[in-house]
Amino acid sequence: xxxxxxxxxxxxxxxxxxxxxxxxxxxxxxxxxxxxxxxxxxxxxxxxxxxxxxxxxxxxxxxxxxxxxxxxxxxxxxxxxxxxxxxxxxxxxxxxxxxxxxxxxxxxxxxxxxxxxxxxxxxxxxxxxxxxxxxxxxxxxxxxxxxxxxxxxxxxxxxxxxxxxxxxxxxxxxxxxxxxxxxxxxxxxxxxxxxxxxxxxxxxxxxxxxxxxxxxxxxxxxxxxxxxxxxxxxxxxxxxxxxxxxxxxxxxxxxxxxxxxxxxxxxxxxxxxxxxxxxxxxxxxxxxxxxxxxxxxxxxxxxxxxxxxxxxxxxxxxxxxxxxxxxxxxxxxxxxxxxxxxxxxxxxxxxxxxxxxxxxxxxxxxxxxxxxxxxxxxxxxxxxxxxxxxxxxxxxxxxxxxxxxxxxxxxxxxxxxxxxxxxxxxxxxxxxxxxxxxxxxxxxxxxxxxxxxxxxxx
Numbered sequence: 001x002x003x004x005x006x007x008x009x010x011x012x013x014x015x016x017x018x019x020x021x022x023x024x025x026x027x028x029x030x031x032x033x034x035x036x037x038x039x040x041x042x043x044x045x046x047x048x049x050x051x052x053x054x055x056x057x058x059x060x061x062x063x064x065x066x067x068x069x070x071x072x073x074x075x076x077x078x079x080x081x082x083x084x085x086x087x088x089x090x091x092x093x094x095x096x097x098x099x100x101x102x103x104x105x106x107x108x109x110x111x112x113x114x115x116x117x118x119x120x121x122x123x124x125x126x127x128x129x130x131x132x133x134x135x136x137x138x139x140x141x142x143x144x145x146x147x148x149x150x151x152x153x154x155x156x157x158x159x160x161x162x163x164x165x166x167x168x169x170x171x172x173x174x175x176x177x178x179x180x181x182x183x184x185x186x187x188x189x190x191x192x193x194x195x196x197x198x199x200x201x202x203x204x205x206x207x208x209x210x211x212x213x214x215x216x217x218x219x220x221x222x223x224x225x226x227x228x229x230x231x232x233x234x235x236x237x238x239x240x241x242x243x244x245x246x247x248x249x250x251x252x253x254x255x256x257x258x259x260x261x262x263x264x265x266x267x268x269x270x271x272x273x274x275x276x277x278x279x280x281x282x283x284x285x286x287x288x289x290x291x292x293x294x295x296x297x298x299x300x301x302x303x304x305x306x307x308x309x310x311x312x313x314x315x316x317x318x319x320x321x322x323x324x325x326x327x328x329x330x331x332x333x334x335x336x337x338x339x340x341x342x343x344x345x346x347x348x349x350x351x352x353x354x355x356x357x358x359x360x361x362x363x364x365x366x367x368x369x370x371x372x373x374x375x376x377x378x379x380x381x382x383x384x385x386x387x388x389x390x391x392x393x394x395x396x397x398x399x400x401x402x403x404x405x406x407x408x409x410x411x412x413x414x415x416x417x418x419x420x421x422x423x424x425x426x427x428x429x430x431x432x433x434x435x436x437x438x439x440x441x442x443x444x445x446x447x448x449x450x451x452x453x454x455x456x457x458x
Contacts, residue, residue, distance in 0.1 A: 032291035070254035078247020088309025110150025117146025148205035278358025304385030379436030399432030
């Protein structure tokens with residue numbers, strides 16, 4: 001099969017929905033895992049060849065990277081929902097306007113992030129109380145990493161449009177190629193060129209650029225109703241407003257969500273570089289659970305989006321049931337695997353026994369409750385797929401960020417310990433999930449009533 005050949009799209013409007021949701025989610029899962037693998041390849045390579053300090057230097061930047069990048073990843077969610085709504089309603093011309101507007105916004109935003117990242121990375125790290133033995137390495141990594149922001153945003157916006165169309169395999173193909181390139185370049189820059197954290201950052205930027213180029217070429221050759229064309233590249237205010245309705249609240253939610261994580265990371269930093277390294281290793285393990293949850297979330301979001309555009313409420317109810325069933329089963333199995341084999345998986349990221357023991361503290365708290373995290377994400381996805389942007393943002397800010405901040409300032413000081421600090425995660429997941437589901441129950445009847453139920457569901 002040619003690299004840019006047209007993939008068969010998944011028809012999201014007809015039965016069997018469960019099977020199609022799984023077929024859609026699997027490539028997204030593999031894509032997410034590959035993206036994590038080539039991100040974690042940075043840490044694994046420097047951890048094995050440059051030691052715990054270099055490993056901690058890269059790991060401690062993750063919260064800050066998410067803080068800056070996640071607001072724009074929320075915009076990608078807006079692109080996904082907006083394109084899905086238009087394609088579900090068979091308005092392909094409007095879908096193309098949304099795509100072209102998103103591409104322009106990705107480039108402009110990416111350049112802005114690059115400038116901010118290069119100028120202020122060291123300042124941000126000092127605000128986070130990064131230890132002196134890692135701050136210079138962390139700053140070097142961040143400055144180079146942020147130079148790749150335009151490529152990262154371009155890829156993610158294009159991938160969001162592809163998934164809205166029912167094409168979840170192409171992003172997997174592109175990440176497979178760029179991920180392989182990233183690993184090879186990591187080894188070359190670190191082992192051969194002895195560039196340490198700078199080398200893995202350069203490798204990441206090159207890989208991001210490659211994935212963005214592949215995604216753009218693919219969309220420019222697509223003939224399935226949402227094609228990217230340089231001649232049509234124009235910023236459309238109406239299209240941007242549609243994206244922003246979902247995307248901005250999602251981005252703000254992710255950004256503020258990251259602020260709470262930055263504050264927690266700052267507290268973790270006060271325990272020293274060994275605990276920082278352990279926390280990083282545990283985060284890396286948990287990120288694979290996030291990847292699995294994210295694939296089901298993306299499937300739910302795309303399917304609900306198209307069926308909302310096609311006005312098929314009965315389908316949406318089945319999609320919600322299917323998504324929660326998949327999430328509960330998947331999270332239960334994966335969490336059990338992590339709990340049983342924590343030593344083995346942690347050694348992949350850092351062989352330091354002290355760091356591994358520190359990592360186990362976090363995993364012992366979080367892994368048993370990851371089903372709450374997954375169901376919280378699905379509850380958010382329902383609201384966004386139905387076109388509600390502000391409500392899930394407000395609920396998340398109160399349920400997740402509010403809970404963590406209150407915990408950090410009022411509960412943690414009672415008896416400061418890593419266990420008590422990490423407990424803020426599952427508590428916030430459970431409260432936010434409950435609040436999101438209550439919000440859905442409140443708007444469900446009115447939202448479904450607006451749909452034209454004369455159309456035939458499955």
